[in-house]
Amino acid sequence: MAATATACPAPPPPRSLYRGVALAAPGRRRAGDIPVLIEFWASWCGPCRMVHRIVDEIAQEYAGRIKCYKLDTDDYPQVATSYSIERIPTVLLFKDGEKTHSITGTLPKAVYVRAIEKSISDSEQ
Template sequence: MAAAAASCPAAPRRLCSAVALPAPSPAASRHRRVVGYGSSSTRRWPCRRWPHRPESAAASRIRRPTPSRRAAAVRVVCAYTPRAERITACSWNEYVVCSDIPVLIEFWASWCGPCRMVTRIVDEIAQEYDGRIKCYKLDTDDYPQIATAYSIDRIPTVLLFKDGEKIDSITGTLPKAVYVKAIEKSISDQ
C-alpha cells in the first residue's frame, strides 16, 4: 500500500472547483521579496497559501447559501414567455414576402438594452393579435444583409409588411400604443 501511495503524483492545489494550481516550486514557497521605496523595501513575507479547509479564516468570511435559500431560488419561475418567433435569412421569403396577412418584424441585437423593452411589447402584440398578424424577430448581428437591404441603421426598429412590401417603419423604444396604431391601420386597409 505504501509503494502505491509513493508512486502516485501529488494532487494539485485547488483555487476553486474550476481552477487547479500546480504546486509551488521550493524557492517560491520560502519567501517572497517586496519591492518598494525606503528602508522597508527588503522585507520578507511568508508565502501565502490558499485555504484548504472550511475552518480557515478566508472560508469563514464566505457566506454560503443555506438549504432554505437554495430551495427558494429553485422555486422562482419567470412568467414571461416569448410569442414572437425568430426568423433567419433563409426563411425571410417564406415568412415575410409570401405571407397573406400583415407581418411585424423586430430588428434587434442581443447587446441592445432598449431592444429588450421592445421585444416585450412585440410579444404582447403577438399574443393579442394572434391570427390577424404574424410577429417575428430578426437578429441584425446574425443577418446584417437583410438589415442593410431595408436601410436599418439603428435598432430597435420594427417594420410592418403587407403583401411582401414594407408599409411602415418604427425606430426606437416607443409606447405600445404607437405599434398598435400602425397595426390597426394595416389591418383595416385589408
C-alpha cells in the same frame, strides 16, 4: 445556421426570444392578406428588450391577425442592410410584401398598435 421563426399564433414562452428569420429580398415576401411585423434587434441592445416585451404582447393580442418575427441583426446583417436598418430596435410592418410602416426606437405600445390596426383595417377592405 438555419433560421427559425415563431409566428403570432404560437407566441414564445415568457422571457424567451424568437430566433432570427431569413427573409426574401424586399418586395418578394407574400403572406397573403395577413400583415407581417418584423422587429430588428441585437442581443447587446438594451432598448430592444423593452420592444421585445411589446412585440410579445402584440403577438398574443393579435394572434391570427398578424404574423410577428424578430430578427437578430448580428446574425443576419445582410437582411438588415437590405431593408436599410441603420438603428435598432426598428420594427417594420409589411402588407402584401410591401413595407407600410417603419418604427425606430423604443416607443409606447400604442404607436405600434396604431400602425398594426391601420394595416389590418386596410387588409379587411
